[in-house]
Amino acid sequence: MSTTAEVREQLAAQDKAATLIEALPWIQRFAGSIMVIKYGGNAMVNDDLRRAFAEDIVFLHHVGVRPVVVHGGGPQINSLLERLGIKSEFKGGLRVTTPEAMDAVRMVLTGQVGRELVGMINAHGPYAVGLSGEDAGLLQATRIGTVIDGQEVDLGQVGEVTGVNPGAIVDLLEAGRIPVISTVAPEVDADGGLTSAVLNVNADTAAAALAVALGASRLVVLTDVEGLYSNWPDKTSLISALTAGELRDMLPSLEAGMIPKMQACLTAVDGGVDRAAVVDGRMAHSMLLEVFTTAGIGTQVVPEEQA
Ligand SMILES: Nc1ncnc2c1ncn2[C@@H]1O[C@H](COP(=O)(O)OP(=O)(O)O)[C@@H](O)[C@H]1O
Numbered sequence: 001m002s003t004t005a006e007v008r009e010q011l012a013a014q015d016k017a018a019t020l021i022e023a024l025p026w027i028q029r030f031a032g033s034i035m036v037i038k039y040g041g042n043a044m045v046n047d048d049l050r051r052a053f054a055e056d057i058v059f060l061h062h063v064g065v066r067p068v069v070v071h072g073g074g075p076q077i078n079s080l081l082e083r084l085g086i087k088s089e090f091k092g093g094l095r096v097t098t099p100e101a102m103d104a105v106r107m108v109l110t111g112q113v114g115r116e117l118v119g120m121i122n123a124h125g126p127y128a129v130g131l132s133g134e135d136a137g138l139l140q141a142t143r144i145g146t147v148i149d150g151q152e153v154d155l156g157q158v159g160e161v162t163g164v165n166p167g168a169i170v171d172l173l174e175a176g177r178i179p180v181i182s183t184v185a186p187e188v189d190a191d192g193g194l195t196s197a198v199l200n201v202n203a204d205t206a207a208a209a210l211a212v213a214l215g216a217s218r219l220v221v222l223t224d225v226e227g228l229y230s231n232w233p234d235k236t237s238l239i240s241a242l243t244a245g246e247l248r249d250m251l252p253s254l255e256a257g258m259i260p261k262m263q264a265c266l267t268a269v270d271g272g273v274d275r276a277a278v279v280d281g282r283m284a285h286s287m288l289l290e291v292f293t294t295a296g297i298g299t300q301v302v303p304e305e306q307a
């Protein structure tokens with residue numbers, strides 16, 4: 001006869017097995033497919049979480065998915081700017097980027113955050129290679145402003161992606177590597193010619209453009225909230241799934257950092273990505289739960305036909 005403790009242990013073991021078995025159809029379905037994972041600066045809360053993120057990426061790689069990491073670093077840029085005595089200013093969720101701020105953005109994204117993520121992934125083996133949008137013509141961008149109260153507002157060296165040349169990423173994936181991308185992009189002018197400037201591209205926006213260009217099966221965005229709330233900040237209003245059309249209707253009412261994030265999900269799904277999701281990067285392994293469980297976690301954006 002089993003004791004209560006033994007029965008509990010058996011049930012816990014069966015739960016673990018059930019979780020693994022639930023993942024099986026998803027592992028089969030995603031074998032060989034590209035997933036773009038956007039890791040937001042606000043989700044890089046501590047080393048334990050960063051390590052859990054690196055484990056998840058290496059896990060994806062080893063079950064046959066081809067992950068491409070696109071990272072942010074907004075709070076990390078803020079702290080360098082603060083040390084330099086430069087004020088951080090955001091309009092419409094985008095950083096007003098002076099030439100001095102642009103130097104700091106490039107240093108932090110490509111030189112610090114990207115390097116740290118590459119190092120954490122490579123603690124598991126020689127997988128990750130860091131790239132910036134400047135490398136091998138990966139990204140091209142043009143300057144954008146934003147409209148506030150009907151007025152066009154200049155944001156300085158802020159860009160939107162106008163071209164993606166994913167060859168360098170494809171080469172790395174073919175070689176069994178994990179590309180880690182920072183979202184600094186060379187500027188192109190109205191005629192498509194390269195200028196001498198580089199632009200600061202919001203990482204959500206760049207991740208969506210890359211997911212579309214790479215024909216990704218998923219865009220997963222890790223941030224510092226559980227997902228999209230219909231009535232922010234009411235924590236009972238978390239949306240678990242919505243269609244692209246429902247999101248399009250909701251976009252004008254969103255605020256702050258959620259605007260580029262949800263616009264990115266919409267761009268990805270409109271551009272052929274099967275599903276885009278916003279998940280809580282403060283919860284270890286949330287990305288695996290999103291990708292390999294039937295219910296997922298966080299907020300999923302799906303095309304109309306999947307609803
Ligand atoms: N409707 C909403 N649902 C969820 N979060 C929202 C909403 N509106 C605004 N937010 C804010 O957006 C933030 C996420 O954006 P951001 O700070 O830019 O994240 P990241 O650094 O991950 O890109 C949340 O922490 C939250 O404060």
Ligand SMILES: CC(=O)N[C@@H](CCC(=O)OP(=O)(O)O)C(=O)O
Pocket residue numbers: 039040041042071072073074075077093094095105158159200201202203204
């Ligand atoms: C134009 C613009 O706002 N660029 C962002 C780029 C980094 C980013 O997007 O980081 P998160 O994902 O952590 O927010 C910035 O300068 O903060």
